Amino acid sequence: MRNSVPKHILFLCLSVFSLLIYTFPTFAKTESIQLPVPGQGVKKALLASLIGDDKYPAIVFMHGGAIRDKGVSTSSLNSRLSNFASLGFIVLAPVRDTKKGCCNGDEAIMEGIATANQSSEYLASLPNVDKSRICLVGFSEGALISMWVMSEPNNFSSAVIMSPSNQCGMKRAGSKNYCGAKLIESGKVQKVTKNVIVTLGDEDRKPHQKTANGFSKLLGTKTEIMKGNHKSFLKPRKDISAVVLEHCLK
Template identity: 30%
Template sequence: MSKKIEIRLNSESVLADCAYNIIVDNLDPHKIYEIKQELKNYYCINVPTNLGTNNIWESKISVQADESGRISLKDSCAIDGSYKGIAQMGLFYNSQPKNTKKIKLPQNLKSIAKNDKFQIVISIVEHGKVIAANSFLRYYQLPTIASKDIDLGEACGRVFFEKRQSQKPAIIVVSGSDGRIEKAQNIAQLFASHGFVALAVGYFGLTGLSRNLEKIPIEIIEPSASYLALLPQVDEKRIGLYGRSKGAELALTAATYFQNIKCVVANSPSNIVLEGMCGWKPSHSSSWTYQGKELPFKKFHIVQYLLTKIAKRPPSNNPKNAEIRIEKYNGALLCLGAQEDEIWDSAGSIEKISARIKLRKQSDKTFTAKIYKNCGHILTVANQPNIRYKKHYAWEGSLQDSIDSWEQTINFFQQNL
């Protein structure tokens, strides 16, 4: 090698949801090298929040340089390592944390880090020695995006916006049974970086909020929408709602009560109101309330759950009064789910939602549904590592499902808000 080794990261965007290609030039032709990737200060939405960002995620592969001394992961075949074959995002998607030590999480919103960016370090290794390295930043929240913490009464929020924006569509983001705000924030930051105003809402698990996911008033969506409507950056007639898992259940339920929501995306939804949770135990009460009264709900039965998941028996009939009457919602709706959802039957729920949507009167709004076959309940941001499904699905399929579902989400909001 006579020239200095050059490591580049080619990408259409610096955003974390955008694919990138690692290119290494000025290597010895036909020689095999190890490419090592480390992610520092990396927040991964697909793992428990208390894993923390101090953990380094890493992956590595062995690759042979071509006749010109170049390695390009878009074209070069991994011989061994974290994956084999040709995969542009293989190193990133197959990254794993060095350890799984849990951290103590802050309970006050203002103490929760924004986790707005992370560092990618690419090293070229020969005979166990690093001979070249370079680092790059990837963003969930672009540097031009501002944020503000807000009190929503029985909920709290962190809003993300471009200061110079005016009359832009806005999205309320509610996440699932993890509670807190970190996962909703991760998604809201990316929405804001794609041109929306986005409000991440925490509705339990933080100081001043309900301790558990039980008897949460669905009215928390009202002050969230009202707050956004008053911002100069927001077009008050274009406010949408994104929810995943229990957040999708909340989003669908709230949409039937509050008609100022123009567009909803429900990721891994339930078509019924389910029992609340105290930690990981049933709460013996509804997840949600309206005007101080518990909404009818389906109780959790461990025996029925195990028979459904292990013995593959069809789920028991749902109480009719617990079904979400989505036909009362007249806005645009996108539902995304997995054919083999390990938490609940999101595919079956979407089928039932589709049937009820047909009961809508005088609505020309869009309804779209998509079911994925290479993933489970955790269907989040494009390209992000998902350790959970490595033993159950070919990782290439899970990666593609994450890309497609995220693109469906962004495109749906762009077209319907």
């Protein structure tokens, strides 16, 4: 009787062999581009590209209100772009520039919706982007914007909504018509048919909790609760990377 190789050893050998022959995409660079947005002027955007002849999945990343409202340096976006690119995505992060001021949330969110949609159009025009897999990822104000985008006709395949802001209070970026409660009441969220996942920190404040859980309930999904507060989502996280890989490749 011939000696047989245990199945777990054979599986391990095949896995190692597969890793050896598979060519992972190489992160090339992050560059600044000019993105014309109809009705909103020209926006600065950061583009993280990959080296290779294949067609890669892509991400549009919508930043939070601090970069727009407080003038935080866009260099803070570089680590986020590098992280997503290392996962095998071409990444575009448009920079919103609605002026700082009280109660300008309607203007800020309308700017964001138009900018996100134009960003997907730009990525779809690139020869190395898989048009069928352009994912929208948003944080805080960018997450609220992303949920509005997904509730209307769009070209995104899926979305990851990270710790969405509410913005219903009439202060800072308070929004009369586009706050989280208005979207929940609109009847649009429950009509979303694309894959959308909502994440939340276990130390997030009540407005974020209410908004995130309200979205998830209407989507018929469960909010993914992760450790940390709202600001913990500002930097790359392994758990978010795992969520992005799982949901943005569907």
